Amino acid sequence: MPANLTPQYHAAEEAYRRAVTIEEKIEALQEMLAVIPKHKGTDRLQGDIKRRISKLREEGQKKARTGGYNPFHVEKQGAGQVVLVGYPNTGKSSLVAALTRAKVKIADYPFTTAIPTAGMMPYEDILIQMVDTPPLTPEGMPPGLLNTLRGGDLLLLVVDAGSPDCLEQLEEMLSLLILKKVILEKNSGGRMEQGDRGEDEDRQGMDLFGRRYLPYLVAATKMDLPESTENIKIIRELMPELPLTSVSVEGNVALDSLRDAVFHALQIVRIFTKAPGKPPDMETPFVLKKGGTVLDLAYNIHRDFPNRLKNARVWGSARFDGQIVSRDYILEDRDIVELNV
Ligand SMILES: Nc1nc2c(ncn2[C@@H]2O[C@H](COP(=O)(O)OP(=O)(O)O)[C@@H](O)[C@H]2O)c(=O)[nH]1
Numbered sequence: 001m002p003a004n005l006t007p008q009y010h011a012a013e014e015a016y017r018r019a020v021t022i023e024e025k026i027e028a029l030q031e032m033l034a035v036i037p038k039h040k041g042t043d044r045l046q047g048d049i050k051r052r053i054s055k056l057r058e059e060g061q062k063k064a065r066t067g068g069y070n071p072f073h074v075e076k077q078g079a080g081q082v083v084l085v086g087y088p089n090t091g092k093s094s095l096v097a098a099l100t101r102a103k104v105k106i107a108d109y110p111f112t113t114a115i116p117t118a119g120m121m122p123y124e125d126i127l128i129q130m131v132d133t134p135p136l137t138p139e140g141m142p143p144g145l146l147n148t149l150r151g152g153d154l155l156l157l158v159v160d161a162g163s164p165d166c167l168e169q170l171e172e173m174l175s176l177l178i179l180k181k182v183i184l185e186k187n188s189g190g191r192m193e194q195g196d197r198g199e200d201e202d203r204q205g206m207d208l209f210g211r212r213y214l215p216y217l218v219a220a221t222k223m224d225l226p227e228s229t230e231n232i233k234i235i236r237e238l239m240p241e242l243p244l245t246s247v248s249v250e251g252n253v254a255l256d257s258l259r260d261a262v263f264h265a266l267q268i269v270r271i272f273t274k275a276p277g278k279p280p281d282m283e284t285p286f287v288l289k290k291g292g293t294v295l296d297l298a299y300n301i302h303r304d305f306p307n308r309l310k311n312a313r314v315w316g317s318a319r320f321d322g323q324i325v326s327r328d329y330i331l332e333d334r335d336i337v338e339l340n341v
């Protein structure tokens, strides 16, 4: 029986997809449950929503019990977590506000942002989490911030292109990160192949001490300011390898290039699934790390799916449409996969 879901239901589901906190998620799920058409065809879906609500409640209670509320821990949401980092007044909060719909404080005096604040950035068919953070200073970073940085999937180093200290700040920031043992990935920017990694960097993206390499990008903002072009030209000459995108929130300059750069640097692929004999669901892709296989996709859908998996067919990267592939077939961005059990 078809579910015949209503526009109200889809709106609530969209709110759920965008929800960041546990409270917001529960609220959206309750709304979904309230507006879902009540008939046999939606029984399973109703059950699934109820289960998700009770799981989130448990999660919330556990957090409350342990009393472990840590404002510097930002729960991951969406297809990847991007943590912005930079000196005061460089335009971090403005950037997060322009790229997402998050309400962040923007002011021309420093230290307006006291704790990390997340928002979701729509990118084509996925949402990417952008985390605004309190600033670095020449003396160091606020306690707690280091964990936020290390926990991210991608660091976005923000510099004020209009400031005469632009180059200095960038160099200081890179040194501070090295000092704090935040190890930036060489050849960042997402165009890297396995073989391009440095000798001391093994295949799991760890260094010899087991520290994770963090992919990073640099965003130079305020390109509308007079000295910005000259400042960035100098940086590009001195550091030709730097994965740098220059933008301006004023006038919306090159924000789309930054969105693209962020997506590529996250090194993820979007996979659409289809049921046998049905058209694919092209609305909500599954997101895998680049290099992810059919088996990874099956795991993502359900933990014991891989056991039941007989074969898979792929449209997109396969030699021909609907080609039957093995479990270790590496999927490409925007592949459509049919999993047969
Ligand atoms: N001209 C110009 N000013 C900007 C731009 N982005 C931010 N600002 C201004 O820079 C100041 C600091 O911005 P904010 O986002 O609070 O910086 P944060 O401290 O790094 O979060 C504010 O006065 C913003 O209006 C930009 O692209 N162009």
Ligand SMILES: [Mg+2]
Residues within 6 Å of the ligand: 092, 093, 094, 105, 106, 112, 113, 132, 133
């Ligand atoms: Mg700020």
